[in-house]
Amino acid sequence: MYSLIFIYGITLGSFYNVVGLRVPLNQSIVKPRSHCPTCNHTLTSIDLVPVFSYVFLRGKCRRCKAPISPFYPIVELVTGLLFVLAPIVIGWSYELIVAWTIISLMVIIFVSDIHYMIIPDKVLLFFGPVILLERIFIPLNPWWDTLAGAALGFGLLLVIALVSKGGMGGGDIKLYAVIGLVLGMKLVLISFFLATLFGACFGIIGMLMGKVKKGKPMPFGPYIGLGTIIAYFFGEPLLRWYIHFM
Numbered sequence: 001m002y003s004l005i006f007i008y009g010i011t012l013g014s015f016y017n018v019v020g021l022r023v024p025l026n027q028s029i030v031k032p033r034s035h036c037p038t039c040n041h042t043l044t045s046i047d048l049v050p051v052f053s054y055v056f057l058r059g060k061c062r063r064c065k066a067p068i069s070p071f072y073p074i075v076e077l078v079t080g081l082l083f084v085l086a087p088i089v090i091g092w093s094y095e096l097i098v099a100w101t102i103i104s105l106m107v108i109i110f111v112s113d114i115h116y117m118i119i120p121d122k123v124l125l126f127f128g129p130v131i132l133l134e135r136i137f138i139p140l141n142p143w144w145d146t147l148a149g150a151a152l153g154f155g156l157l158l159v160i161a162l163v164s165k166g167g168m169g170g171g172d173i174k175l176y177a178v179i180g181l182v183l184g185m186k187l188v189l190i191s192f193f194l195a196t197l198f199g200a201c202f203g204i205i206g207m208l209m210g211k212v213k214k215g216k217p218m219p220f221g222p223y224i225g226l227g228t229i230i231a232y233f234f235g236e237p238l239l240r241w242y243i244h245f246m
């Protein structure tokens with residue numbers, strides 16, 4: 001069962017790469033088929049097996065031998081692993097549907113934001129209603145925590161955007177409303193706390209390594225993704241552990 005979910009996950013991960021890379025450019029997500037950016041060779045089925053093609057071709061285009069970015073198989077692999085992690089952590093319940101949805105959203109946002117520093121409206125307009133619908137049938141306890149979480153996520157980011165004068169993009173604000181629907185009030189705060197913490201840590205490491213320039217904008221989406229996934233799966237135990245030690 002887990003290997004089946006893993007294969008499902010890496011296949012979707014491969015699709016989310018395409019969605020995350022094409023939607024911000026207003027390109028179709030079905031046509032044209034993916035091709036090698038160096039020699040334009042259209043990728044055939046054997047080039048497109050998630051993760052395995054990359055390993056089998058040793059990270060090179062089958063025709064021109066140009067190196068393929070390891071970014072693609074990494075995104076596929078991480079999606080597969082997170083898909084498997086979901087039933088392990090939360091068990092076999094309807095909540096799994098929500099878990100797989102939020103993982104999917106975070107992976108797409110990660111790809112878009114890291115490439116273009118854009119969180120596409122189209123992606124949020126698709127996932128927002130889907131998640132709202134899921135939370136109607138698979139509610140939080142209490143049910144209104146969904147709406148309160150969305151309002152809190154949106155409001156918190158809006159205030160920070162206003163105070164920091166552009167430190168936070170409009171995409172981040174809207175994204176946090178959608179995340180709030182999934183997480184509810186308590187966990188949306190943990191998600192934001194973790195995202196800020198990771199962003200600051202990586203920012204400082206990047207600056208020390210000379211990769212990030214001070215004042216240069218940095219995509220926040222990847223950290224939001226990381227913070228949200230951790231808050232979703234481990235927020236409650238994390239909070240209990242924290243309170244215990246205080």
Ligand SMILES: [Zn+2]
Pocket residue numbers: 036037038039040041061062063064065066
């Ligand atoms: Zn090529």
